[in-house]
Amino acid sequence: MQYKLLATMASGLEALTAREVQALGYEERTDNGKVYFEGDETAIAKANVWLRTADRVKIIVGQFTATTFDELFEGVKALPWDHYLPLDAEFPVAGRSVRSKLHSEPDVQAITKKAIVDKLATVYHRHGRLAETGKTYPLEVSILRDVATLTIDTTGPSLFKRGYRIAKGEAPLKENFAAALVMLTNWHPDMPFVDPTTGSGTIPIEAAMIGLNLAPGMQRHFAFEDFAFMDPEILQQVKDEAMDQADFDRELDIQGFDLNPQMIEIAKENAKQAGLSQAIRFKQVAVKDNQLTAPRGVIVSNPPYGKRLGELDAARQLYKEMGEVYRPLTGWSKYILTADLEFEKAYGAKATKRRKLYNGTIRTDYFQYWAKRAPRQ
Template structure:
């Protein structure tokens, strides 16, 4: 009988549904989406696969404690009761992070200190020394989540956040996180054999993520994970899973992925990222103005993250841009599904097209929308 462990995968808010579908495809059981992530359970190998293959999760957290509390001392006792030296060696550095929703205790920083003390006290009692704290680049991260009366303690099996794939070489202004881009692609319903266009591609995040999906490339193929620093790490099993992932890749798969931008330096960044990910030949990239370029083929999916303004002069410029985007869609992209991801909620009104779907998403704490426009000739223009 395989041992069952309980996990939680946080993700950008709004992507919980597509993350739940992805985890089910990976073999997760007991899938329970909640605000900001998905709880699930399975064996140790499932945790390896989720880290290696999840395009949407931010981390894979292993749940060690889930119980009620009333005071800081209760939290200390719950953490102290764990056999920490059985989980990892004293030479590993640690970091404790605490978040709370409705927690009535005075200081989350003090709770983090109490949990750190509990871990160190467990090591001192068993082996006479304690692990060091490294807040910048720890070997292992411990996460504590508190509601008003319930504490949940997790050990982070991922290490660096999973959106840090390891391929990015260049960034544009405020690049889209890779897992948010992958989740948006899932929300559009894009299939890997459909044409895809990003006409404002920036540093190429949508393009790289789409090409990796089309070629069945695991997003974690380039990077290392914190679970390799746990005593329970099974190197042979991990090597087998990585080899299976590499064998499943389809480097010769025909793709129909297109990208463009009107700034040469930005295109250079996109080309660097495509090359680093090994998918340069999967994407047709060109210099073009999004307002002037034509559809590369008759039907397909357009997805992009247009600029949005903070300052007044930027908003004035966008007031003129958005109607022109709508006009370009109407004139040149009949037969396409178009998706705009934006934090500027004025886009839906100013683009002067009727959105067929509006999905609420969050980019960090920033509330955004994914607007869908189905471009059927003569049917989308709003009446004046």
Template sequence: MDQYVTLIATAAMGLESVVANEVKELGYEVTVENGKVIFDAPVSAIPRCNLWIRTGDRIKLLVGEFDATSFEALFEGTKSLPWESFISEDGQFPVIGKSVKSQLYSVPDCQAIVKKSVAERLKLKYGLASKMPETGALHRIEVAILKDKVTLTLDTSGSGLHKRGYRIDQGEAPLKETMAAALLKLTNWKPDYPLIDPFCGSGTIPIEAALIGQNIAPGFNRDFASQGWDFVKDTYWDEAFEEAEDKANYDQKLQIIGSDVDHNMIKISKGNAREAGLGDLVDWKQMQVKDLFLRKENGYIISNPPYGERIGDLKEIAAMHKDLGAIMRDHPSWSVYIITAFEDFEKHYGQKATKKRKLFNGFIRTDYYQYFGKKVGGR
């Protein structure tokens, strides 16, 4: 029978429910806390979650939790956990850490104590007299202490899940792939609807839309740290990749357009799309937003327009919002979703949003303005 573990899908602030829904769609029951989604699952879920979670930051394995107000308690609590169940005899196990509102506030000291404690446990279990060789697969340990509660995890992902492997170039302020996927998940867009990003930058939103539209696993073209772990069997990875291939719908037709005023951004977007294996699925155009022409009904605008951090001329930004608003007033069947830190967006767009959601784009506090179109034709 497959061993069960406790996994944590970490989430950006405000996106916990989106990540939770993705985990539920994979068949696992969840508990949602600030910044994380916790669930018990078989070990085979480690490959599946790393391959399929579009909006989470990492998949961590919970090794254990306990209270500690002294370094001795930290050492003994760490040593009591079954590290040998997860770290092989030659495994590398660097330790990172953080501490918030705790008596054990020195993070370097906490890291060193956890490292020593894990090493002692492993040496005892593997019958080693000298230090651990640490020549094998990477098992990065995190010690996180919050109000004297210690949480010890292993990072199964390696590089963050936003690193899909397709971004070969980018602009000055790229939108994370996980955030772009979340913006799409927060809409009711379906792949048979037209979708346009008129401020596409390096193409992240259209590319993520194409991956969602054809149900392509976002982690399909990259590697993960836990692929080298002994207890995560190769057969689990093989089965997960086979599942991803079987579920992909490469025949799904898409109507996705990415446009930008900068011709270099269009060139970059095309290169990133090719790297993602999407070929010509997205139609890329160099143009100003005021030249946007909508030929069909029941479409979607989903975009991350420039704001102060990327273009210093606020009048230019306001004019772009005004141009977009003027166009969309003539297309009431279209839904519009805009993420921006520009506080006067609604004023210049010319209409109050149907709904507004606070999100953080990296460390930038933004609003996600949502305008729901009135569908025509019974769709």
């Protein structure tokens, strides 16, 4: 069966996710925070296993205009819920409404739930409430500018939960956002890669997974594994194919530094959980003591932002040290994420390019300092 599918992601990462969907072999259409594509059950499994930058993969059951609760009820009831939900399905309904006449989200949820119950009761010839004692099918009704979209979440816990991070620091990056930071650079697996403020090691771990072509969803479970219409062999086949595509023999030069020895131990533990202990070297080193001897490479850093009272001066001192150490490394590209929009002043150089991104709800800029091109041989 062919499904209309939807991948969601953080604002600003749409182009990356679209490129990933294309790489899986599917045509896509991009909107704000969304990438639409079509595919069968294998596409659902592949998207969940392979997408590094997405949050979720959803099946679109239907879309229609709804400006009254009667229109919402009838529109939901007309959809083919029996194609997806067995009689005993548990189907919690989440609801969102933005810039729409039906702005009461609790009412939108309740009416959607009632309409689905009515549809299933009619199809399965049942009266009254449904038992909902079976597997869970997470549903969402989202109304944007009076257009209702009904979806089934195939992912479960967000795709950023890869399964390898058993310990984390004070302000950890989500795994899919860390992967995006790596994918927005000019890094190739044959180049040195350094994260000088590594924290729990998420950026180097994601870089290693990219470098070895490891699918990010290999270690986790998904909501669709419980769906009656999904053959369980499909996911196993997708994971087996992903394992065959991994390049475990590739030599990587990836390092993560941090001033805090406790964070270095946490990073090592997470890398071990990811099966990447041999691919990454973690070391306790202060930024001002970084000694990078290779002529070319890539630095990616998510340093402290100095958002808390009294911490901005310390953060800007760190940015100043970064500038003093990294500016002379003209063969290295530097990519630094921070919410301090005055970063360039402390660093001591204007960025080649700035890209606006959202780290959760925090507005940040990705300051990019591109390396000088190597002379032609």
